[in-house]
Amino acid sequence: MTERLTTFAAGDTGQWRVRSVRAVSGESLPLAAALDVRAAGAKPGDRWSLAGVTSNERYVTRPEKEQLVARQAGLGRAGPMLGALIPIRKSAAWWAMTQDERRAIFEAQSKHIQIGMDYLPAIARRLYHCRDLGKCAPFDFLTWFEYAPADETQFNALLQALRATPEWQYVEREVDIRLARASAPR
Amino acid sequence: MTERLTTFAAGDTGQWRVRSVRAVSGESLPLAAALDVRAAGAKPGDRWSLAGVTSNERYVTRPEKEQLVARQAGLGRAGPMLGALIPIRKSAAWWAMTQDERRAIFEAQSKHIQIGMDYLPAIARRLYHCRDLGKCAPFDFLTWFEYAPADETQFNALLQALRATPEWQYVEREVDIRLARASAPR
Numbered sequence: 001m002t003e004r005l006t007t008f009a010a011g012d013t014g015q016w017r018v019r020s021v022r023a024v025s026g027e028s029l030p031l032a033a034a035l036d037v038r039a040a041g042a043k044p045g046d047r048w049s050l051a052g053v054t055s056n057e058r059y060v061t062r063p064e065k066e067q068l069v070a071r072q073a074g075l076g077r078a079g080p081m082l083g084a085l086i087p088i089r090k091s092a093a094w095w096a097m098t099q100d101e102r103r104a105i106f107e108a109q110s111k112h113i114q115i116g117m118d119y120l121p122a123i124a125r126r127l128y129h130c131r132d133l134g135k136c137a138p139f140d141f142l143t144w145f146e147y148a149p150a151d152e153t154q155f156n157a158l159l160q161a162l163r164a165t166p167e168w169q170y171v172e173r174e175v176d177i178r179l180a181r182a183s184a185p186r
Numbered sequence: 187m188t189e190r191l192t193t194f195a196a197g198d199t200g201q202w203r204v205r206s207v208r209a210v211s212g213e214s215l216p217l218a219a220a221l222d223v224r225a226a227g228a229k230p231g232d233r234w235s236l237a238g239v240t241s242n243e244r245y246v247t248r249p250e251k252e253q254l255v256a257r258q259a260g261l262g263r264a265g266p267m268l269g270a271l272i273p274i275r276k277s278a279a280w281w282a283m284t285q286d287e288r289r290a291i292f293e294a295q296s297k298h299i300q301i302g303m304d305y306l307p308a309i310a311r312r313l314y315h316c317r318d319l320g321k322c323a324p325f326d327f328l329t330w331f332e333y334a335p336a337d338e339t340q341f342n343a344l345l346q347a348l349r350a351t352p353e354w355q356y357v358e359r360e361v362d363i364r365l366a367r368a369s370a371p372r
């Protein structure tokens with residue numbers, strides 16, 4: 001499963017230049033010059049690092065998945081590219097709910113999938129899970145976004161829409177890290 | 187999250203005596219005299235060890251959860267107790283399915299929750315997840331069972347019923363490790 005693990009390491013060097021680090025809820029993370037995205041784990045020079053795994057779908061149904069796949073763009077597009085890493089931790093109350101209760105808040109009440117769909121293909125996205133990594137992880141998810149500089153207004157609108165949903169009442173820590181690609185995509 | 191991680195370590199000593207190790211599907215695991223169940227990780231003397239985390243519900247709905255909670259017995263009951271550790275890996279085809287597709291096979295087609303309910307409170311059970319641990323784990327789940335010696339026939343019937351379901355067509359590795367408690371519950 002190692003190939004599903006990605007480490008996001010803040011430090012002096014990396015493929016992404018850090019533009020800003022802002023706490024949306026709870027404690028922030030220390031500022032650093034760059035973010036290195038790598039398959040290998042933490043290294044001695046890192047200021048801090050967060051790891052997560054890509055995993056199976058938790059809420060999306062087959063018809064929703066087909067709509068998403070038809071509309072979405074891949075990561076690593078050519079040209080100047082901005083990025084965002086948004087680590088999130090949800091509350092104990094969220095995790096104590098059963099699958100049907102979480103799905104009801106996620107989509108029936110909050111339209112999480114539909115809101116994301118409205119911003120495709122401009123905003124490309126990948127979700128990494130860290131809640132079940134087994135070691136003490138400060139976040140449950142790491143959400144990664146890539147978009148062209150002209151689409152940053154749209155990206156801000158997407159975040160504003162999600163943060164206004166009933167689902168976000170269960171978010172107890174959220175850090176918004178804005179990035180700009182410093183080197184060509186690998 | 188450390189408190190959700192449990193290690194099952196096979197070796198010379200442990201709270202559980204190993205009665206048998208049998209491959210149901212795919213490769214088996216090496217036989218050992220005892221199984222140690224601990225919060226700490228692997229130790230130098232272990233023959234092998236598997237780790238998993240307890241996590242949120244993946245398929246159960248609130249009405250199902252309430253029925254389960256009303257009927258189930260806790261782990262660590264007094265008296266002589268048999269146990270079983272059944273590590274399972276499911277196929278890539280299973281994990282490529284969306285949530286609604288997996289739930290349909292799990293319950294609508296296979297009655298996984300209903301079958302388990304039929305054997306409560308005799309068979310106590312806890313599920314540990316290892317698919318998203320981040321390191322190369324050979325299994326996706328570790329299922330732990332405890333039951334009185336007189337209930338082993340029932341336990342075998344439970345496993346036979348589950349293994350005959352459509353869900354089990356997606357199980358590509360399964361090892362059935364039978365145990366007997368060697369010491370009083372902690």
